[in-house]
Amino acid sequence: MTVKDWFEQRKKMQIARRDQDPQIDDTIGKLWVKCYNCNSQLLRKEVEENLDVCPKCNYHFRINARTRINQLFDEGTFEEMFSNITTADPLKFSDTEAYTKRISQAKAKTNMNEAVISGVGEIDGNQVAAAIMDFEFMGGSMGSVVGEKVTLIMEEALKRKIPMLAVTASGGARMQESILSLMQMAKTSCAVARLNEAGLLYITVLTEPTFGGVTASFATLGDIIIAEQDARIGFAGRRVIEQTIRQSLPADFQTANYLMKYGQIDMISSRAELKSTISKIINLHKK
Amino acid sequence: MAILEFEKPLFEIQQKIEELKKISESSGMDVSDKIDLFEQQALEYKKELYAKLTPAQRIQIARHADRPTFLDYVKLMTTDFIELHGDREGTDDRAIIGGIAKLGNESVVIIGTQKGKTTKENLVYNFGMPQPQGYRKALRLFYHANKFNMPIVTLIDTPGAYPGMKAEETAQGTAIAENLREMAKLNVPIIAVITGEGCSGGALGLAVADRVYMLEHSYYTVISPEGCASILWRDASKADVAAEALKITSEDLLKLEIIDGIVKEPLGGAHCDYELIANNLKKTITDAINELKNYAPDKLRNDRYNKFRRMGVFCQ
Numbered sequence: 001m002t003v004k005d006w007f008e009q010r011k012k013m014q015i016a017r018r019d020q021d022p023q024i025d026d027t028i029g030k031l032w033v034k035c036y037n038c039n040s041q042l043l044r045k046e047v048e049e050n051l052d053v054c055p056k057c058n059y060h061f062r063i064n065a066r067t068r069i070n071q072l073f074d075e076g077t078f079e080e081m082f083s084n085i086t087t088a089d090p091l092k093f094s095d096t097e098a099y100t101k102r103i104s105q106a107k108a109k110t111n112m113n114e115a116v117i118s119g120v121g122e123i124d125g126n127q128v129a130a131a132i133m134d135f136e137f138m139g140g141s142m143g144s145v146v147g148e149k150v151t152l153i154m155e156e157a158l159k160r161k162i163p164m165l166a167v168t169a170s171g172g173a174r175m176q177e178s179i180l181s182l183m184q185m186a187k188t189s190c191a192v193a194r195l196n197e198a199g200l201l202y203i204t205v206l207t208e209p210t211f212g213g214v215t216a217s218f219a220t221l222g223d224i225i226i227a228e229q230d231a232r233i234g235f236a237g238r239r240v241i242e243q244t245i246r247q248s249l250p251a252d253f254q255t256a257n258y259l260m261k262y263g264q265i266d267m268i269s270s271r272a273e274l275k276s277t278i279s280k281i282i283n284l285h286k287k
Numbered sequence: 288m289a290i291l292e293f294e295k296p297l298f299e300i301q302q303k304i305e306e307l308k309k310i311s312e313s314s315g316m317d318v319s320d321k322i323d324l325f326e327q328q329a330l331e332y333k334k335e336l337y338a339k340l341t342p343a344q345r346i347q348i349a350r351h352a353d354r355p356t357f358l359d360y361v362k363l364m365t366t367d368f369i370e371l372h373g374d375r376e377g378t379d380d381r382a383i384i385g386g387i388a389k390l391g392n393e394s395v396v397i398i399g400t401q402k403g404k405t406t407k408e409n410l411v412y413n414f415g416m417p418q419p420q421g422y423r424k425a426l427r428l429f430y431h432a433n434k435f436n437m438p439i440v441t442l443i444d445t446p447g448a449y450p451g452m453k454a455e456e457t458a459q460g461t462a463i464a465e466n467l468r469e470m471a472k473l474n475v476p477i478i479a480v481i482t483g484e485g486c487s488g489g490a491l492g493l494a495v496a497d498r499v500y501m502l503e504h505s506y507y508t509v510i511s512p513e514g515c516a517s518i519l520w521r522d523a524s525k526a527d528v529a530a531e532a533l534k535i536t537s538e539d540l541l542k543l544e545i546i547d548g549i550v551k552e553p554l555g556g557a558h559c560d561y562e563l564i565a566n567n568l569k570k571t572i573t574d575a576i577n578e579l580k581n582y583a584p585d586k587l588r589n590d591r592y593n594k595f596r597r598m599g600v601f602c603q
């Protein structure tokens with residue numbers, strides 16, 4: 001191999017890496033995983049014990065809703081609500097695959113029945129109503145069930161007069177429910193209006209990734225908006241914007257740091273500090 | 288006037304009729320019976336054509352270059368329109384225009400997305416794709432209406448909120464979200480009408496209303512059929528199939544109980560008769576205002592909440 005070849009190959013690899021979602025490759029055996037951000041081979045156990053953050057480069061990998069709940073709520077205090085609400089197929093939608101089939105695949109893959117878990121639990125002893133989204137379930141997309149469960153738990157917060165927490169992870173509205181999905185943006189935002197009018201604290205945590213209809217509704221309506229480190233957050237997707245404006249975007253476009261620079265979020269939190277940050281905020285708003 | 292692809296057979300019949308007329312004139316032959324018959328047949332054909340339009344064909348009508356724009360409706364429906372510019376933070380987005388006007392006897396705040404009819408105009412109005420600053424201007428005008436107890440009318444015709452770099456930097460998502468939330472809090476009647484394209488959050492950002500109507504051939508959807516096709520089918524050319532699957536027509540949305548009514552368009556679409564469509568639209572809006580202005584602010588807000596609260600279909 002000539003030096004030139006070596007450079008060419010390296011360049012190609014770098015491009016490939018950039019296209020790679022900087023998450024984790026857990027297909028390489030039971031004990032080991034690979035970080036796509038720094039390329040390190042890591043012990044699975046070591047990563048899990050580190051809150052699913054790369055011990056080498058500190059990259060925050062996506063986590064599912066149940067892991068998130070375990071990390072944020074006092075042990076054994078979280079009680080899931082409204083899990084009886086499940087997906088219908090009101091439009092009998094089918095693209096290259098039937099919607100019903102996509103739903104059953106998602107259920108099997110995630111052991112969840114939809115892209116959000118709603119419930120009430122305690123954070124350092126304070127009761128909090130929460131909606132925790134799961135990106136693994138159809139990209140965390142918001143259809144009727146997500147909208148309904150988010151709204152119901154906000155109404156529960158109103159009933160109990162307790163703070164509301166939303167942890168978002170979503171590609172946006174769920175296309176398979178079309179206009180009904182769009183209306184969930186209105187529904188959840190109207191519920192936030194009621195939280196506002198009741199003077200209840202509403203905290204949102206935007207995690208990797210939060211886009212589209214979720215960004216343009218309850219995610220960005222928090223009284224306090226926290227972005228988790230390494231989250232990418234936006235309205236339109238990067239590719240759509242690049243195609244529209246016909247120029248390439250900065251590498252850090254739509255990252256938590258980028259949003260911070262443009263004044264869109266209150267703070268960035270590492271996963272390790274997230275619980276104590278939320279806890280402090282709740283305590284500071286206690287009357 | 289631009290001829291749409293599916294209208295071409297109709298256009299050819301009309302051309303034949305014109306030819307016949309010319310021949311009859313130059314030769315002095317009386318063929319008026321024949322012309323009448325052909326014209327009758329053309330009309331029947333046109334009615335038939337428009338009675339069974341596919342979603343994709345209706346999208347073509349909704350996007351027609353000559354479709355009446357927000358400012359056309361303002362001119363035809365209202366008097367004493369005074370435009371109120373700017374978001375008070377450095378920008379006057381031209382894709383959203385708003386102001387105060389008389390609609391019948393009522394002073395209203397009227398706001399809409401504006402499209403152009405020529406490329407030059409469209410560059411000014413950004414093809415009806417608002418920036419966050421447009422939504423913020425709308426919000427400022429919503430508050431104005433609330434303060435002075437004026438009903439709000441919004442007319443929506445947009446391919447979506449603009450997906451641009453600056454739009455992201457100035458929080459497109461937040462701007463739309465805040466409108467959704469704040470519209471829920473307003474004490475005055477809100478009437479929203481989808482007049483052409485009602486795409487995604489960019490349309491919804493002006494449509495959390497007490498009454499939502501659609502023009503007959505407009506469409507309202509979570510994502511453009513092209514966008515949907517390229518994501519779900521991985522093939523943008525499947526847009527027609529996506530348009531069918533997404534259930535985007537006014538009849539579909541009435542059936543799904545998302546909208547409150549349909550404003551009938553003249554045969555051939557709104558662009559064929561501006562006066563007629565403006566009259567129909569004005570009547571729908573005025574009737575709604577006359578009903579809603581009887582309600583106390585609490586009732587308005589509660590009903591509005593419940594209206595959107597009901598939306599969604601799931602198993603329980």
Ligand SMILES: [Zn+2]
Pocket residue numbers: 035036037038039040054055056057058059
């Ligand atoms: Zn790493």
